[in-house]
Amino acid sequence: MYVILVYDVNVNRVNKVLKTARRYLTWVQNSVLEGELTEATYRALKNDLTRIIDPEEDSVLFYILGNTKYTKRELLGIKKGGEEWIY
Amino acid sequence: MQKTLYLFANGRLYRKDNTICVEGEKERKYFPVESIRDIYVFGEVDLNKKFIEFAEDKEIILHFFGYYGNYVGTFYPREHYNSGYIILRQAEHYLDSTKRLDLAKRFVQGAVANIVQVLKYYQNRGKDLESYLYAISLLEESVSSVSSVEELMALEGNIRRYYYESFNTILDDTPFILKNRSKRPPTDPLNALISFGNSLVYTKILTEIYKTHLDPRIGYFHTTNFRRFTLNLDVAEIFKPIYADRVLFTLLNKNVIKEDDFENQGGVFLLKERGRRLYVQEFEDKLRTTFYHRRLKRNVSYQTLIRLELYKIEKHLIGEELYEPFVSRW
Numbered sequence: 257m258y259v260i261l262v263y264d265v266n267v268n269r270v271n272k273v274l275k276t277a278r279r280y281l282t283w284v285q286n287s288v289l290e291g292e293l294t295e296a297t298y299r300a301l302k303n304d305l306t307r308i309i310d311p312e313e314d315s316v317l318f319y320i321l322g323n324t325k326y327t328k329r330e331l332l333g334i335k336k337g338g339e340e341w342i343y
Numbered sequence: 344m345q346k347t348l349y350l351f352a353n354g355r356l357y358r359k360d361n362t363i364c365v366e367g368e369k370e371r372k373y374f375p376v377e378s379i380r381d382i383y384v385f386g387e388v389d390l391n392k393k394f395i396e397f398a399e400d401k402e403i404i405l406h407f408f409g410y411y412g413n414y415v416g417t418f419y420p421r422e423h424y425n426s427g428y429i430i431l432r433q434a435e436h437y438l439d440s441t442k443r444l445d446l447a448k449r450f451v452q453g454a455v456a457n458i459v460q461v462l463k464y465y466q467n468r469g470k471d472l473e474s475y476l477y478a479i480s481l482l483e484e485s486v487s488s489v490s491s492v493e494e495l496m497a498l499e500g501n502i503r504r505y506y507y508e509s510f511n512t513i514l515d516d517t518p519f520i521l522k523n524r525s526k527r528p529p530t531d532p533l534n535a536l537i538s539f540g541n542s543l544v545y546t547k548i549l550t551e552i553y554k555t556h557l558d559p560r561i562g563y564f565h566t567t568n569f570r571r572f573t574l575n576l577d578v579a580e581i582f583k584p585i586y587a588d589r590v591l592f593t594l595l596n597k598n599v600i601k602e603d604d605f606e607n608q609g610g611v612f613l614l615k616e617r618g619r620r621l622y623v624q625e626f627e628d629k630l631r632t633t634f635y636h637r638r639l640k641r642n643v644s645y646q647t648l649i650r651l652e653l654y655k656i657e658k659h660l661i662g663e664e665l666y667e668p669f670v671s672r673w
Contacts, residue, residue: 275360280377342349
């Protein structure tokens with residue numbers, strides 16, 4: 257499944273969340289990552305993040321797309337980051 | 344599905360924040376470890392033991408290629424599916440000459456069937472390949488009657504010679520000609536491209552072997568020796584025509600890779616970086632393509648197909664079911 261992760265967390269934890277998420281997903285913009293995950297890796301990612309965030313004041317959102325066939329992605333302005341597997 | 348990372352850039356490859364980081368000349372890029380299956384290193388990349396340890400931990404295989412695109416070697420992490428049982432069965436099938444010849448024949452039969460399939464595909468598209476198909480079918484009949492692996496090798500070599508000759512007919516709309524197959528070093532662009540494609544297939548299969556109990560050191564058609572992995576070469580016989588060669592024809596017939604994507608270094612032809620990138624792109628697209636698998640009754644990708652093939656070999660070795668190689672239907 258394709259996952260888009262968006263987070264808004266306290267500055268003290270921003271780096272921790274980014275570092276953890278980067279193990280699973282590709283960074284595309286500040287506080288936004290995306291990528292293809294399996295059920296198991298998705299669960300692992302959620303577990304890791306639950307341990308870091310403070311549920312009282314942080315917020316992490318996952319948009320889950322079954323596949324990317326029926327979605328369209330448009331970009332205005334510069335490309336900050338994204339998936340590249342041939343680098 | 345896990346992905347493959349191809350590195351053409353120069354720089355440093357290291358472990359950073361528990362993930363994979365590539366530091367190039369101007370930027371630093373992170374790649375998600377959890378979704379990486381293997382890494383192909385083409386660029387001049389520095390890495391350290393810490394990174395190797397990390398790759399071992401995450402079961403990521405590293406394939407290295409030299410400046411000329413030649414295969415250098417593989418970092419094959421410590422076996423994680425240790426199975427003494429399968430190794431013994433593998434050795435048993437190698438040491439028993441009838442069992443070995445039987446398996447070797449199956450690989451060759453699979454390879455020839457797929458070669459024929461490729462030729463038929465292009466014949467349906469208006470290429471006159473009748474004479475090659477006929478010559479190959481005559482040789483194919485004698486595969487079952489050979490009595491030693493050496494004879495089988497020779498026979499397979501003859502079939503391949505006809506097959507490679509047919510490339511000229513398939514590619515008659517392009518400026519490329521194949522006089523004869525030359526490796527180490529390739530002496531014309533087409534040979535360079537064939538070799539490049541084949542080395543990708545060999546390494547892909549190695550990656551998949553790592554995910555099974557099989558030991559890549561014991562092959563059947565190719566003689567097991569002190570030097571290299573051989574089981575992946577056996578399995579590659581089946582997949583080379585449908586993976587590497589089909590990709591090659593697509594790229595050349597569509598004029599994606601052109602004559603100036605090669606450079607001539609004193610009679611030795613090399614595929615330049617642009618050409619390699621294009622080839623790798625098309626190859627990966629091919630592996631990601633899925634099709635309906637009749638027996639499993641679900642869609643599988645060409646990448647997974649390699650692993651299914653290896654499972655069939657395991658079943659053959661433990662005597663559960665005789666191995667029937669995959670033959671493309673289209």
